Amino acid sequence: MKRNEKLTYITCNAIFQVNDYDQARSLLLTIPQSVFKEVSIPALSYYVDAIKHMYSIANADQKYFCNVQLERVMLSLYRDALKRSIDEEESKYEPEETEQILGILSIMAKIYSEQGEIIAENEVREAIILIEDQKAKQAESEQRDLDMANSFVKMANTFKEKGEYSSALEYSMKALSIYEEIRGTEHPDTATIYNQIATIYQAMGKYRKAMEYYEKALTIREKALGTEHPDTAITYNDIATLYQATGDYSKAKVYYEKALAIDEKVLGTDNPSTATTYNNIATVYQDMCNYAESLKYYEKALTIKEKVLGTDNPSTATTYNNMASVYKAKGEYDKAINYYEKALAVREKALGTEHLSTATTYNNIAGVYKATGEYNKAKEYYEKALAIREKALGTDHPDTATTYNNIASIYKEVCEYDKAMEYYEKALDIVEKTLGAEHYYIAATYNNMAGVYKAMGEYEKAMEYYKKSLDIKLKALGEEHTLTANTYQNIAFVYEAIGDYDKALEYAHKAREINEKAFGEDNSKTKGVYTLLSDLYAAKEDHERSHEYAVKAGLDDE
Structure with a gap:
């Protein structure tokens, strides 16, 4: 003054x-x-x-x-x-x-x-x-000006759906500058734009920038709307998805539970939004391999959706789809196919045979057939998914690249390594072009290509690609992410194959430490690492340590 x-x-x-x-x-x-x-x-x-x-x-x-x-x-x-x-x-x-x-x-x-x-x-x-x-x-x-900003938002959403994240970000930022000028930096409408920008950064794998914008949105919504408003719950949910993507499952659960408390209090326990949050909590338990808890929350979501939306609603089909994925992870393939087929019937009827959600179900059914060794059927369903995605999204979309990756995995399983590499390279070309050189999807593709070189006995090339994958995961996901642990384990397998047991043990223990922290000792992923450690110590004729890890893996009695 x-x-x-x-x-x-x-x-x-x-x-x-x-x-x-x-x-x-x-x-x-x-x-x-x-x-x-x-x-x-x-x-x-x-x-x-x-x-x-x-x-x-x-x-x-x-x-x-x-x-x-x-x-x-x-x-x-x-x-x-x-x-x-x-x-x-x-x-x-x-x-x-x-x-x-x-x-x-x-x-x-x-x-x-x-x-x-x-x-x-x-x-x-x-x-x-x-x-x-x-x-x-x-x-x-x-x-x-606001009408123009809203047009920018719509364009941003269109680019995001097409996987053109740089353009989506550009138009979201244009909208943001207008909203900040007219509404100010503390208005709920501005918070909505911050939230949208965060989701784009998350899709690009830029998790720190995503969190920065989610926190901006959350600060405004908590202050302007309160901590019990449905829009505040949306940001809690979105922040939870970010923690989940980075492998911080405990924090993800905390934020999902914050969102759930709001949904149950404000919207009620029979509201579809509450069901969505139950669904999200289920996905965290699924990522943690706690399948019993995961199914419990999926069933809560399903009960609401079947009651409120009916059994023929696409949202209900999503829960059928998710439950199927748990049964697949548990190795209960008949139940998995049953729930995937329920989802497929709803989606084909409600959305049509050329909808992207239908393509997702084809893709998932293919995954079950791949797990059961029915590779021809798996390839048939992957190609159905690919036809839809190429038509709807084009040949340069990350989701199309995912399907190329999946088809490549079938060729790898049937030992057609040249065809496998052809499809992996198609996928790699797309994700490098659309997502940048340091996105997690690129790390996943390098990992898959390394697997082909390993299967071919080209261990030097396999190691090169696993380490390329590891470099990206360390930058994008961090040292304690479970997907980083997977690559440590894969590198250990290569060292085992070339007889360098000390290096193999070094990487296997890195994987063990991450998995024990993330999942606990009584978990299939952790036990998989224990099995590897048991084999490595046996190869070094350290029978005491080999037996120790065999017991932990459930292979030997104490």
Whole structure:
């Protein structure tokens, strides 16, 4: 606050305390003249309130002085409003300032009307009309800009669906600059744009940037809407997905449970949004290989969806699909196929045979047939998925690349290594082009290509690609992610194959430490590492350590 403005407040406060007109007039005359030049709206508002008080204690002659002072205020505001209306370089009034000015002028018009000062009253009302007109024009201009911003948001969503994340980000940032200017940086609408930008960064594998924007959105929503608003729950959910992607399952669960508490309280336990959060919690337990808890939450979600949406709704089909994936992970392939076929029947009927969700189900059914060694059937369903994705998304989309990866894995299983590499290279070309050289998908493709070289006995090439994969995972996911552990384990297998057991043990123990921390000792993934360690110690003829890990793996009795 400027010194002169501060003096205005102090003086006006003093005027409010006196009931002697001459004393009040003397105080008013000490107010710095700069208050009329600088046009501090709050200070002028206080000044008018002081004059209003003086009217209440003035006689007819004394009120003339008050009228002169009001004239100065009116002229000051009028000149300032006129300047702002014609000078494009001059900043416009903030909405709060505009309302304060209109309040000041309304008080002045009322006072002049009561005093019979018709000319002065008309001048004030002209100022009101001028500012109201400016307010309307500004609102119209702002709405045009917001409409443009919303068009940018729609374009961003389109680019995101196509996997063109750089373009999606570009248009989201354009929308953000408009919203920040018009709505400000603490408005819930701006938070929505921050949240969208975060999801794009997450899709690009830029997890730190994603978290930065999620936290911006969360700060606004918690402050403006409260910690129990459904929009706040959306950001909790999104932050949970980010922690889940980075392998921090405990934090993911904390944020999903925050979202669930809001959904259950605000929306109820039978709402589809609550079902979605149950579904999300189930995915965390599934990632942690806690299949019993995972199925429990999927069944909660399914009960709601079947009751509220019906058994023929695509959202219900999603839960059938998810439950099938748990049964597949448990090796219960008949149940997995049963639930995938339920999902497929709903999606083909509700969405059609060329919808991307239908393609996802074809892809998943193929995965079961691959697990059961029915490679021809697996390839048939992968190719169905590929046909849809190429048609709907094009040949340069990351989801299309995923299907190329899957088809390559079938060729690897049937030992057609050249065909496998052909499809892996197709996938690699797409993800390098669309996602950049350091995205997790590229690491996954390097990992798969390494697997082909290993199967061919080209251990040097296998090691080269596993280490390329590891470098990206360490940057993108960190040293303690379970997917990083997978690559440590794969590198250990290569060292085992070439007889370098010490190096193999080094990498196997790295994998063990991560899996024990993430999953615990009584987990199939951890036990897989124990089996590898048992074999490695046996190869080194360290039978005591070999037996120790065989017991942990469940291969030997204690």
